[in-house]
Amino acid sequence: MNNQEIEYPLAIRPNDGEALEVKEGLLWVRMPIPIKGLDYINLYLIEDENGWTMVDSGFNSELIKDLWEDIFRTKLKGKPVTRLICTHFHPDHMGLAGWITSRWKIPLTMTFGEWTFGRMLYLEAAEQTPEFVVDFYRSVGFNDKMLERVKSRGFNHFSRAMTEVPMGFDRIVDNEIIRIGSRDWKIVVGHGHCPEHACLYSEADGILISGDQILPRITPHIGVYPAEPMANPLKQFIDSIDTFMKLPADTLVLPAHNDVFTGLHNQLEYYQSHHEDRLNRLKAACVSPQSAIDLLPVLFDRELSDSDKGLAISEGLAHCHYLVGEGELDRECGDDGVWRFHRAGAVRAAVA
Structure with a gap:
C-alpha cells in the first residue's frame, strides 16, 4: 500500500467567485452549484501569451455568469479568454459553454465523446419522459410510485442546466500536447465517470487538472443510465486507474470538487479498495x-x-x-x- 497520505498543501481555498493563484499563470476559481452534496465546483484559468484558457465553465445560472464577469474584469490582466476546454459534458462543467464561447467568440474544445453526448442530451430535451426511460427504471425494480416520479420529472432537466451546446467544436484526443503559455499540457483521457473525460497534465510542473476523474474525500460517480442500459462503466473506470498510476506519486492534483491535494496514488488505491x-x-x-x-x-x-x-x-x-x-x-x-x-x-x- 502506498504510504503517501492525502495532503492539502495550499491550506486555503478561494471563496465563491474568487480566483486563487496555484502556480504562476494558473488560477483556481470556485463557483457555487445547485447540486446536492457538492455545492460548488472548481474551475481553472491558465494564462497564455495573449489570453487565458478556461478549464470548465460552471453551471448555467445568472449568478455564475455575474461572478465570471467580475473575474473577467478584475483577474485577467486585461487579456481575453481565448480557449474553453471542457473536461466532460456534465452540466456543472459544460453548462455555460455556449455562453462563454459566444461571449468571447471562441471555439469549444473537448473530446469527441463528451461533445457528442452533451450535444445529444441538450437536443433530446422533452417535456414528457420517453417510454424507454420508464421501461429502464421498471426493469431495475422501481415500483409504481417511483415510476410516477420518473414520469413527472420530464426529460428536459439537462437542457435547463445548459446554455446552448455549440454546434461545432475543436477536438482533443488522448496523449495530445497543448501548449498554453510556458507549459505543455498532455491530454490524459479517463473513462467510467463519463465516456471520454479529458484531464490535463503538466509534466514539467507535476500538475494534473483532474476534473471529476480523480477527487479527494469522495469517489467519482460511476453509473449505468437508460441511454446505455447494458454498459460496464466500472470496468472502464478501474482500467483507467492504471493510466493515472503511471503519473508521479507527488503530482499536485487540481480536482473539480473539494480541495487541491497531493497523494494521487493513495487516492487511486482507495478507489480500488472501495x-x-x-x-x-x-x-x-x-x-x-x-x-x-x-x-x-x-x-x-x-x-x-x-x-x-x-x-x-x-x-x-x-x-x-x-x-x-x-x-x-x-x-x-x-x-x-x-x-x-x-x-x-x-x-x-x-x-x-
Whole structure:
C-alpha cells in the first residue's frame, strides 16, 4: 500500500467567485452549484501569451455568469479568454459553454465523446419522459410510485442546466500536447465517470487538472443510465486507474470538487479498495436472484430517499454489470420484466 497520505498543501481555498493563484499563470476559481452534496465546483484559468484558457465553465445560472464577469474584469490582466476546454459534458462543467464561447467568440474544445453526448442530451430535451426511460427504471425494480416520479420529472432537466451546446467544436484526443503559455499540457483521457473525460497534465510542473476523474474525500460517480442500459462503466473506470498510476506519486492534483491535494496514488488505491468492497458485498448477497433495487441496502449503509435512489440504482447497476462482465454474476430477466442478478451458475445448480 502506498504510504503517501492525502495532503492539502495550499491550506486555503478561494471563496465563491474568487480566483486563487496555484502556480504562476494558473488560477483556481470556485463557483457555487445547485447540486446536492457538492455545492460548488472548481474551475481553472491558465494564462497564455495573449489570453487565458478556461478549464470548465460552471453551471448555467445568472449568478455564475455575474461572478465570471467580475473575474473577467478584475483577474485577467486585461487579456481575453481565448480557449474553453471542457473536461466532460456534465452540466456543472459544460453548462455555460455556449455562453462563454459566444461571449468571447471562441471555439469549444473537448473530446469527441463528451461533445457528442452533451450535444445529444441538450437536443433530446422533452417535456414528457420517453417510454424507454420508464421501461429502464421498471426493469431495475422501481415500483409504481417511483415510476410516477420518473414520469413527472420530464426529460428536459439537462437542457435547463445548459446554455446552448455549440454546434461545432475543436477536438482533443488522448496523449495530445497543448501548449498554453510556458507549459505543455498532455491530454490524459479517463473513462467510467463519463465516456471520454479529458484531464490535463503538466509534466514539467507535476500538475494534473483532474476534473471529476480523480477527487479527494469522495469517489467519482460511476453509473449505468437508460441511454446505455447494458454498459460496464466500472470496468472502464478501474482500467483507467492504471493510466493515472503511471503519473508521479507527488503530482499536485487540481480536482473539480473539494480541495487541491497531493497523494494521487493513495487516492487511486482507495478507489480500488472501495469498489472491491462493494463488489464483494454484491457477490455475497446474490446467492439468490436480486434486482438492482433489492441490492441497494447491500451497497449503501444509510437509508436512501426516493430522490436518492436514481443515482444509487445507477451505481449499483455499474457494480452488477462489472461482475457480469467478469463472469461472476448472471443477469436474467423475469416474467415481470425485472432484471435480476445471481451468482454465476447458482440458479442452474439449484434447479439441478
